[in-house]
Amino acid sequence: MQSFIEQHPIYTKINVAWGEMDALQHVNNVVYFRYFETARIDFFNQINLLEDLQKTGVGPVISENNARYKRPVTFPDTVLVGVTISDIQADRFMMHYTVFSQSQNAITTQGSSQVVMFNFKTGQKAPLTEPLLAALKNNTRD
Template identity: 75%
Template sequence: MLEKFIAQHPIYTEIPVAWGEMDALQHVNNVVYFKYFETARIDFFTQVNLLSNLQTTQVGPVLSDNHARYKRPVTFPDTLLVGVKISDIQADRFMMHYTVFSQAQQAVTTLGNSLVVMFNFKTGKKATLIPELLSALRDHEEEKTEA
């Protein structure tokens, strides 16, 4: 299962589950998954150099929408792999998809997605994807299944 997950998600982030992330029901609290998604998102952005010019250009990503679907509870101790894929690339936005894989359970536990919009922090308006970023996103775009 792990090998299949890694083959399907060439960009993933490894996140150890912390004891304090569990709630009174003895599983990872639902809101913690959004922190996991954020960690994987920033890791992905770093790998595709999205944040490298943020200080000089003042153009960067903001979230417009964020969702999670919980399939199985996760408990401590565990190490999660959060895979990232891209879809729905448009001139100023794209969708990020997260798949959370539990090493302890050898199973996918959570699915999520975020709509990311490029934003110019100087002007306070949306911005377009630069060609280099567009190319990097397309390299990690989900494969379309043919009907």
């Protein structure tokens, strides 16, 4: 686990709930997208992106989500969802998620989201601000 934390200094801890399991007795595949969302919002809060949204009307929207399942997760467990950034462009960036099971001591799932900045007042894409760009670069994937 220490290696995971060193590689993912920004991560969110999530307790697996009994109700997240499906008839096959493992966490249902769609639940991982909620895990990704929880980690994404936690990351955005840490870099003050959602606070900026309230002030400027410019914020993130998701244009694409992906997941690759490597190992099933079951209740009880706690997962850590690490976040890294890549492919920073003028108005978008890619977020990568790595899900680590504490009970299995292993990575179980990997995913990504294409995040596009959007001006909710004009209905147009918006450029990344300098503070956002700096925060993203601090969390860029090697």
